[in-house]
Amino acid sequence: MCGIVGAVSQRNIVPILLQGLQRLEYRGYDSCGVAVHQGGELKRARSTARVTELDAQVHQDGIEGFIGIAHTRWATHGAPAVHNAHPHFSHGVGADAQSSKAGRIALVHNGIIENHDELRAELQARGYVFNSQTDTEVIAHLVDSLYQHDLFEAVLQAIQRLKGAYAIAVFCREEPQRVIGARAGSPLVLGVGQGENFLASDAMALAGVTDQIVYLDEGDVVDLQQGKYWISGRKTEGGFARVERPVKTVHAHSGAAELGPYRHYMQKEIFEQPRAIGDTLEGIAGITPDLFGDDAYRVFQSIDKVLILACGTSYYSGCTAKYWLESIAKMPTQVEIASEYRYRDSVPDPKTLIVTISQSGETADTLAALKHARSLGMAQTLTICNVSTSAMVRECKLAYITRAGVEIGVASTKAFTSQLAGLFLLTLALAQSRGLLSEAEEAEHLKAMRHLPVALQAVLALEPQVIAWAEEFASKENALFLGRGLHYPIALEGALKLKEISYIHAEAYPAGELKHGPLALVTAQMPVVTIAPNDALLEKLKSNLQEVRARGGELYVFADGDTKIESGPGLHVIRMPEHYGPLSPILHVVPLQLLAYHTACARGTDVDKPRNLAKSVTVE
Ligand code: HGA
Numbered sequence: 001m002c003g004i005v006g007a008v009s010q011r012n013i014v015p016i017l018l019q020g021l022q023r024l025e026y027r028g029y030d031s032c033g034v035a036v037h038q039g040g041e042l043k044r045a046r047s048t049a050r051v052t053e054l055d056a057q058v059h060q061d062g063i064e065g066f067i068g069i070a071h072t073r074w075a076t077h078g079a080p081a082v083h084n085a086h087p088h089f090s091h092g093v094g095a096d097a098q099s100s101k102a103g104r105i106a107l108v109h110n111g112i113i114e115n116h117d118e119l120r121a122e123l124q125a126r127g128y129v130f131n132s133q134t135d136t137e138v139i140a141h142l143v144d145s146l147y148q149h150d151l152f153e154a155v156l157q158a159i160q161r162l163k164g165a166y167a168i169a170v171f172c173r174e175e176p177q178r179v180i181g182a183r184a185g186s187p188l189v190l191g192v193g194q195g196e197n198f199l200a201s202d203a204m205a206l207a208g209v210t211d212q213i214v215y216l217d218e219g220d221v222v223d224l225q226q227g228k229y230w231i232s233g234r235k236t237e238g239g240f241a242r243v244e245r246p247v248k249t250v251h252a253h254s255g256a257a258e259l260g261p262y263r264h265y266m267q268k269e270i271f272e273q274p275r276a277i278g279d280t281l282e283g284i285a286g287i288t289p290d291l292f293g294d295d296a297y298r299v300f301q302s303i304d305k306v307l308i309l310a311c312g313t314s315y316y317s318g319c320t321a322k323y324w325l326e327s328i329a330k331m332p333t334q335v336e337i338a339s340e341y342r343y344r345d346s347v348p349d350p351k352t353l354i355v356t357i358s359q360s361g362e363t364a365d366t367l368a369a370l371k372h373a374r375s376l377g378m379a380q381t382l383t384i385c386n387v388s389t390s391a392m393v394r395e396c397k398l399a400y401i402t403r404a405g406v407e408i409g410v411a412s413t414k415a416f417t418s419q420l421a422g423l424f425l426l427t428l429a430l431a432q433s434r435g436l437l438s439e440a441e442e443a444e445h446l447k448a449m450r451h452l453p454v455a456l457q458a459v460l461a462l463e464p465q466v467i468a469w470a471e472e473f474a475s476k477e478n479a480l481f482l483g484r485g486l487h488y489p490i491a492l493e494g495a496l497k498l499k500e501i502s503y504i505h506a507e508a509y510p511a512g513e514l515k516h517g518p519l520a521l522v523t524a525q526m527p528v529v530t531i532a533p534n535d536a537l538l539e540k541l542k543s544n545l546q547e548v549r550a551r552g553g554e555l556y557v558f559a560d561g562d563t564k565i566e567s568g569p570g571l572h573v574i575r576m577p578e579h580y581g582p583l584s585p586i587l588h589v590v591p592l593q594l595l596a597y598h599t600a601c602a603r604g605t606d607v608d609k610p611r612n613l614a615k616s617v618t619v620e
Helices: 014-027 051-061 095-099 116-125 136-146 151-160 265-271 273-281 296-301 312-327 364-375 391-395 414-433 439-460 463-473 485-502 511-516 538-550 581-603
Strands: 003-008 031-038 041-047 067-073 105-113 164-172 175-184 189-192 197-200 212-215 221-225 228-232 305-310 333-337 352-358 381-385 398-401 478-483 505-510 527-532 554-559 571-575
Touching: 003 014, 003 105, 003 164, 003 175, 003 221, 014 031, 014 051, 014 067, 014 197, 031 051, 031 105, 041 051, 067 105, 067 164, 067 175, 105 136, 116 136, 136 151, 136 164, 151 164, 151 175, 151 221, 189 228, 197 221, 265 273, 265 581, 273 414, 273 439, 296 414, 305 312, 305 364, 312 333, 312 352, 312 414, 312 485, 312 581, 352 364, 352 414, 364 381, 364 391, 381 391, 381 414, 391 398, 398 414, 414 439, 414 581, 439 581, 463 571, 463 581, 478 485, 478 511, 485 505, 485 527, 485 581, 505 511, 511 538, 527 538, 527 581, 538 554, 554 581
Parallel strands: 305 333, 305 352, 352 381, 381 398, 478 505, 478 527, 527 554, 554 571
Antiparallel strands: 003 067, 003 197, 031 041, 031 067, 105 164, 164 175, 175 221, 189 197, 189 212, 221 228
16 A cells, blocks of 8 residues: 655665665555655656556656655556645645645545545635545645744644644755654654654655664654754643653564565465564463463453454454354453454444554554544553564564564465464463463364464465366356365355455355345356365255256365365365364465466466555555
8 A cells, every 4th residue: 555755865775775665565556656856846757557667767857856755556546546645735825836846745644534525615715726536636736725934833733733644754945954744543663763863654665775763653753863853742831842762673574575486475375484484483382371472461351351453364364263263261352353353333342452453563453442542431442463562562462473584475474374374372371361271272272273384285286276267267257166165265255355355246145145135146167165164064055066066056065174075076075184173274265375376377467456446454
């Protein structure tokens, strides 16, 4: 999703800005741009192509400068087009307009300004002319309208008028020594260099430039100059006050990981799962609440239910965990889509453990849902997250950091299975703290978890068989996914993967629900993918498969080795290893990932950057 990079230095900062954008590219974007202060004017280049094209344009136009800002955009307001791409420029009005050649204020923005219509009308009435359909351009003109030779002051005043979420980076034609950043609701970090300072929406953008990072707080405004910076905190009754924020050493990994022998990052990440799970569980000698933080024992004793808040794939990992938490830890558990929870009336209970799940830890909807839960008096919070430096980890009392490594493919794979591993550990830790986990059970679960990397390798070896199915799926426009119990969320995740990257319409149902509606869709043209573990529901599931066959439906079944489901007319079977008990979802999701991946490849879609989607969804 949107990325911001900004810099103030004594050297030409354009290569740093573009390299920063490149590091953020994997998140998905539809256009990009860069602006610098050059020869007393604002200069910019913008493109709806990739950052490499922007780079070529910048060279051709001879754009260079000591201060500048850059952006990758994922459109929320206004089509993905050059005139909507950031940076946006303002121009002064009245006497100022005469002296304003190419613009006065340059600004990039992540987030959404909710009162943009009202502000636009006000600014238009004052003579400002709008050149884009974005909410962002409103901020550029607003800062311009408040500018009186001090950009920091103008930004402080402008943000008082903004409703919504923003991270912004701004500079001004008249003050070639400074870049101002501000954030509320969207992430922004300050990178401290030697005699130079940087801004970025993620420390990863600055990898190789500086590892000295300041995480700006909600409401912070930062003034960056060569060799110095200062931060103003959120406005209080006493006005704005300078604040100190700790400088942390952050070893951010570059997003530009090597593809190695793989065709796409998604394929690489699917095959990295044994390593990702192994790393996530590394060093766990026994189950203890401490795995989630020093205060976890006390927190676990103080709660009697769990509310999981998440979006997309993370939501499905939460749905899987509900089955574990209720059956193993006997903990009443509710799972809610974060964007729904934050806006509905709910009945809060302070004895609830709020569990947020997010790969990036910057998902705007999940962060907002967390804040909403806290505002309702639910103070016990825990996150399962893949980025230790993220806002989510900073905002939650307890955390389990998965070690999936940087995930570049927009469609999540290794982050999902690593989340499941973290959630299973949480289940065991809660069960233990409630006296529901014997030592023998603990040992048995730990043994199964440690064996997961090997079990996953055996599932990955099924790839050639999945490719054969994918070739048949490539010509379909619809698919049904069925699962029962613990594997129903896995069916949901399988359908989501297929939708996201192959653009085939896919829906998932609990198999027992088939006769209540979706059976009407079943024809010979409708592939029905079924997850068939050898669990307590197997016989029920077999009856559901008969219902599909009786209507001429074509079944594609991932069946555990010991289920005795055999291939036959209209019934294709890929044999999974023996049943893996409660951890079976971690194995069963893998062939569904492979099926989506190879179907998308056969259809020639842009697997790692599916249309309209972005990686870390940092806007509402
Ligand atoms: N609302 C702005 C920025 C969008 C954004 O932050 N995307 O991730 C726009 O549409 O340009």
